[in-house]
Amino acid sequence: MRSGARPLLAADICQVQDHFMADARHHNLRHVPADGIDPDTAQSAGMQRFVAISNAAVGSTKLWMGQTHVQPATRSADHHHGESETAIYVVSGTPQFVFLDERTGAESRIRAAAGDYVFVPPYTPHREENNDPEQEAVVVIARSTQEAIVVNLPSLRADDGTRS
Secondary structure, rough: OOOOOOOHHHHHHHHHHHHHHHHHHHHOOOOOOHHHEEEOOOOOOOOOEEEEEOOOOOOOOOEEEEEEEEOOOOOOEEOOOOOOOOEEEEEEOOOOOEEEEOOOOEEEEEEOOOEEEEEEOHHHEEEEEOOOOOOEEEEEEEEOOOOOOHHHHHHOOOOOOOOO
Protein backbone atom coordinates (compact mmCIF):
# COMPACT_ATOMS: atom_id res chain seq x y z
CA MET A 1 0.00 0.00 0.00
CA ARG A 2 1.21 3.49 -0.80
CA SER A 3 2.08 5.64 2.17
CA GLY A 4 -0.84 7.82 3.19
CA ALA A 5 -3.38 5.78 1.21
CA ARG A 6 -6.21 4.26 3.17
CA PRO A 7 -7.14 0.61 2.61
CA LEU A 8 -10.03 -0.13 0.26
CA LEU A 9 -13.04 -1.15 2.30
CA ALA A 10 -15.86 -3.52 1.34
CA ALA A 11 -18.26 -0.57 1.68
CA ASP A 12 -16.32 1.27 -1.06
CA ILE A 13 -16.71 -1.68 -3.42
CA CYS A 14 -20.43 -1.98 -2.63
CA GLN A 15 -20.97 1.72 -3.40
CA VAL A 16 -19.31 1.34 -6.79
CA GLN A 17 -21.32 -1.81 -7.57
CA ASP A 18 -24.56 -0.13 -6.44
CA HIS A 19 -23.84 2.84 -8.71
CA PHE A 20 -23.39 0.63 -11.78
CA MET A 21 -26.31 -1.64 -10.93
CA ALA A 22 -28.66 1.31 -10.37
CA ASP A 23 -27.65 2.75 -13.75
CA ALA A 24 -28.12 -0.61 -15.48
CA ARG A 25 -31.60 -1.07 -14.01
CA HIS A 26 -32.80 2.13 -15.66
CA HIS A 27 -32.34 0.92 -19.24
CA ASN A 28 -34.79 -1.32 -21.05
CA LEU A 29 -33.83 -3.84 -23.68
CA ARG A 30 -34.91 -2.88 -27.19
CA HIS A 31 -36.38 -5.34 -29.68
CA VAL A 32 -36.09 -4.80 -33.42
CA PRO A 33 -38.25 -7.41 -35.19
CA ALA A 34 -37.08 -8.79 -38.53
CA ASP A 35 -39.62 -6.65 -40.37
CA GLY A 36 -38.50 -3.56 -38.44
CA ILE A 37 -35.11 -3.11 -40.11
CA ASP A 38 -34.85 0.15 -42.04
CA PRO A 39 -33.23 0.79 -45.46
CA ASP A 40 -32.59 4.44 -44.51
CA THR A 41 -28.81 4.08 -44.16
CA ALA A 42 -25.66 4.58 -46.25
CA GLN A 43 -25.71 2.51 -49.43
CA SER A 44 -23.36 1.22 -52.12
CA ALA A 45 -24.45 0.20 -55.60
CA GLY A 46 -25.12 -3.54 -55.95
CA MET A 47 -26.36 -4.14 -52.42
CA GLN A 48 -29.11 -3.11 -50.04
CA ARG A 49 -28.22 -2.27 -46.43
CA PHE A 50 -30.74 -2.20 -43.58
CA VAL A 51 -30.15 -0.68 -40.15
CA ALA A 52 -31.33 -2.52 -37.04
CA ILE A 53 -29.28 -1.00 -34.22
CA SER A 54 -28.31 2.69 -34.25
CA ASN A 55 -28.89 5.86 -32.29
CA ALA A 56 -31.99 6.70 -34.31
CA ALA A 57 -33.38 3.16 -34.14
CA VAL A 58 -32.79 2.23 -30.49
CA GLY A 59 -30.66 4.94 -28.85
CA SER A 60 -27.34 3.12 -29.28
CA THR A 61 -24.35 5.39 -28.64
CA LYS A 62 -21.36 3.20 -29.57
CA LEU A 63 -22.56 0.51 -31.97
CA TRP A 64 -24.15 0.18 -35.40
CA MET A 65 -25.57 -3.13 -36.55
CA GLY A 66 -27.54 -4.10 -39.59
CA GLN A 67 -28.10 -6.47 -42.44
CA THR A 68 -26.90 -6.39 -46.04
CA HIS A 69 -28.46 -8.19 -48.99
CA VAL A 70 -26.36 -8.77 -52.11
CA GLN A 71 -28.53 -9.85 -55.02
CA PRO A 72 -27.50 -12.81 -57.21
CA ALA A 73 -24.79 -12.12 -59.79
CA THR A 74 -23.99 -8.64 -58.45
CA ARG A 75 -21.20 -6.81 -56.69
CA SER A 76 -21.04 -3.75 -54.51
CA ALA A 77 -19.22 -0.59 -55.38
CA ASP A 78 -15.65 -0.40 -54.07
CA HIS A 79 -15.81 1.31 -50.69
CA HIS A 80 -14.43 1.56 -47.15
CA HIS A 81 -16.02 2.25 -43.77
CA GLY A 82 -13.85 5.10 -42.51
CA GLU A 83 -12.71 4.72 -38.93
CA SER A 84 -15.10 1.81 -38.31
CA GLU A 85 -13.92 -1.66 -37.51
CA THR A 86 -16.46 -3.89 -39.25
CA ALA A 87 -17.41 -7.46 -38.33
CA ILE A 88 -19.45 -9.48 -40.81
CA TYR A 89 -21.39 -12.70 -40.18
CA VAL A 90 -22.62 -14.61 -43.23
CA VAL A 91 -26.24 -15.69 -42.76
CA SER A 92 -26.80 -17.22 -46.19
CA GLY A 93 -25.25 -17.48 -49.61
CA THR A 94 -21.59 -17.52 -50.62
CA PRO A 95 -20.40 -13.91 -50.74
CA GLN A 96 -16.86 -12.99 -51.67
CA PHE A 97 -14.95 -10.10 -50.12
CA VAL A 98 -12.39 -8.52 -52.46
CA PHE A 99 -9.49 -6.33 -51.28
CA LEU A 100 -5.88 -5.52 -52.13
CA ASP A 101 -3.26 -7.62 -50.33
CA GLU A 102 -1.16 -5.19 -48.28
CA ARG A 103 2.07 -7.08 -49.01
CA THR A 104 1.74 -7.64 -52.76
CA GLY A 105 -0.86 -5.07 -53.86
CA ALA A 106 -2.63 -7.86 -55.74
CA GLU A 107 -6.39 -8.30 -55.63
CA SER A 108 -7.30 -10.95 -53.05
CA ARG A 109 -10.58 -12.71 -52.24
CA ILE A 110 -12.12 -14.23 -49.18
CA ARG A 111 -14.72 -16.79 -50.22
CA ALA A 112 -17.20 -17.04 -47.38
CA ALA A 113 -20.17 -19.29 -46.65
CA ALA A 114 -23.04 -19.36 -44.16
CA GLY A 115 -21.67 -19.34 -40.61
CA ASP A 116 -18.37 -17.63 -41.51
CA TYR A 117 -17.11 -14.33 -40.07
CA VAL A 118 -15.04 -11.65 -41.82
CA PHE A 119 -13.22 -8.68 -40.21
CA VAL A 120 -12.68 -5.46 -42.18
CA PRO A 121 -10.12 -3.04 -40.63
CA PRO A 122 -10.75 0.73 -40.72
CA TYR A 123 -10.18 2.56 -44.03
CA THR A 124 -9.64 -0.71 -45.95
CA PRO A 125 -11.01 -0.49 -49.52
CA HIS A 126 -13.01 -3.59 -50.42
CA ARG A 127 -16.14 -4.80 -52.17
CA GLU A 128 -18.63 -7.59 -51.73
CA GLU A 129 -19.52 -9.89 -54.61
CA ASN A 130 -22.20 -12.52 -55.02
CA ASN A 131 -21.31 -14.63 -58.03
CA ASP A 132 -24.15 -17.10 -57.47
CA PRO A 133 -26.59 -16.64 -60.36
CA GLU A 134 -29.65 -17.57 -58.27
CA GLN A 135 -29.15 -17.15 -54.51
CA GLU A 136 -29.04 -13.84 -52.65
CA ALA A 137 -26.25 -13.46 -50.06
CA VAL A 138 -27.30 -12.07 -46.68
CA VAL A 139 -24.85 -10.87 -44.02
CA VAL A 140 -25.15 -9.25 -40.60
CA ILE A 141 -22.79 -6.34 -40.01
CA ALA A 142 -21.60 -4.78 -36.75
CA ARG A 143 -19.50 -1.61 -36.70
CA SER A 144 -17.53 0.08 -33.96
CA THR A 145 -18.86 3.50 -34.90
CA GLN A 146 -22.38 4.45 -33.95
CA GLU A 147 -23.64 5.12 -37.47
CA ALA A 148 -22.88 3.40 -40.76
CA ILE A 149 -19.94 4.98 -42.55
CA VAL A 150 -19.73 4.08 -46.24
CA VAL A 151 -17.22 5.91 -48.45
CA ASN A 152 -17.74 4.79 -52.05
CA LEU A 153 -14.55 4.75 -54.13
CA PRO A 154 -13.77 4.71 -57.87
CA SER A 155 -11.58 1.60 -57.37
CA LEU A 156 -9.88 -0.52 -54.72
CA ARG A 157 -6.71 1.46 -55.36
CA ALA A 158 -8.39 4.77 -54.59
CA ASP A 159 -6.87 6.49 -51.58
CA ASP A 160 -8.63 9.51 -50.14
CA GLY A 161 -5.67 10.39 -47.90
CA THR A 162 -7.12 8.81 -44.76
CA ARG A 163 -4.95 5.69 -44.76
CA SER A 164 -1.58 5.70 -43.09
